[in-house]
Amino acid sequence: MNLIIDIGNTMAKVALFNVGEMVEVLTESNQSLGCLKALCSKYPIEQGIVATVIDLNEKVLADLAALPFPLLWLNHQTPLPVVNLYETPETLGYDRMAAVVGANEQFPHRDILVVDAGTCITYEFIDSKGQYHGGNISPGMQMRFKALHQFTGRLPLVGTDGRKLPMGRDTETAIRAGVMKGMEYEISGYIESMKHKYPELLVFLTGGDEFSFDSSVKSIIFADRFLVLKGLNRILNYNNGRI
Ligand SMILES: Nc1ncnc2c1ncn2[C@@H]1O[C@H](COP(=O)(O)OP(=O)(O)O)[C@@H](O)[C@H]1O
Ligand SMILES: CC(C)(COP(=O)(O)O)[C@@H](O)C(=O)NCCC(=O)O
Numbered sequence: 499m500n501l502i503i504d505i506g507n508t509m510a511k512v513a514l515f516n517v518g519e520m521v522e523v524l525t526e527s528n529q530s531l532g533c534l535k536a537l538c539s540k541y542p543i544e545q546g547i548v549a550t551v552i553d554l555n556e557k558v559l560a561d562l563a564a565l566p567f568p569l570l571w572l573n574h575q576t577p578l579p580v581v582n583l584y585e586t587p588e589t590l591g592y593d594r595m596a597a598v599v600g601a602n603e604q605f606p607h608r609d610i611l612v613v614d615a616g617t618c619i620t621y622e623f624i625d626s627k628g629q630y631h632g633g634n635i636s637p638g639m640q641m642r643f644k645a646l647h648q649f650t651g652r653l654p655l656v657g658t659d660g661r662k663l664p665m666g667r668d669t670e671t672a673i674r675a676g677v678m679k680g681m682e683y684e685i686s687g688y689i690e691s692m693k694h695k696y697p698e699l700l701v702f703l704t705g706g707d708e709f710s711f712d713s714s715v716k717s718i719i720f721a722d723r724f725l726v727l728k729g730l731n732r733i734l735n736y737n738n739g740r741i
């Protein structure tokens with residue numbers, strides 16, 4: 499069995515895969531992978547992979563070093579099942595690469611846009627030849643709410659809970675709509691503009707931020723919350739015997 503660890507700027511996601519099947523998944527703090535010990539005693543794990551976009555603290559590093567099986571640290575030198583055309587592979591966040599590897603595994607000969615809505619919203623494009631071209635980095639939902647509060651004199655910190663209107667009628671709904679409708683229009687805009695260039699485009703939506711889509715593009719969207727984990731599992735299997 500494979501241990502898959504995706505450490506983001508907000509949350510760590512840890513999953514167990516038995517060949518291609520995810521048998522368990524946990525979301526927890528990215529400051530203490532407390533679940534590792536329990537998982538190691540619960541499953542016969544043979545190997546693991548870690549992708550992190552943050553510097554890990556000493557405790558997490560020690561816990562990972564103590565794992566009793568080979569661990570692949572995903573980086574710019576790791577062999578990949580797709581072509582990486584990103585011009586700065588050494589600065590790429592490999593959660594982004596894992597997301598397209600996961601999408602490409604499901605639809606290997608399609609042009610795909612992956613939208614990952616987490617701390618940041620990232621937009622990744624991989625073409626039908628399996629070439630990852632890169633994409634864009636945009637503020638995530640919580641970052642938008644926090645920024646409006648932190649960088650203004652009087653705006654309150656607003657969250658997703660509460661009245662949702664297309665156009666705000668008071669300070670709270672104005673901020674909530676500005677963030678949530680802004681994200682939806684941004685995402686729809688990317689999809690619409692990319693569909694002109696790639697008419698057969700498929701779209702994956704992943705990441706921890708759930709939000710409804712009531713725009714016309716819903717038909718070509720595949721929601722797959724575990725896309726990064728699936729991509730990491732594929733990369734680990736692709737490197738079998740090389741760890
Ligand atoms: N248990 C949780 N704790 C914190 N945020 C959560 C949780 N579950 C979902 N979220 C939402 O998911 C977002 C984090 O999504 P995720 O894709 O894990 O981010 P990242 O990969 O950037 O760490 C947060 O911004 C928050 O809105
Ligand atoms: C863009 C990101 C912060 C997204 O991370 P996340 O939202 O998953 O925490 C991460 O992929 C990253 O640190 N990237 C490095 C810069 C780059 O990808 O070019």
Ligand SMILES: [K+]
Nearest residue numbers: 506593614616
């Ligand atoms: K992520």
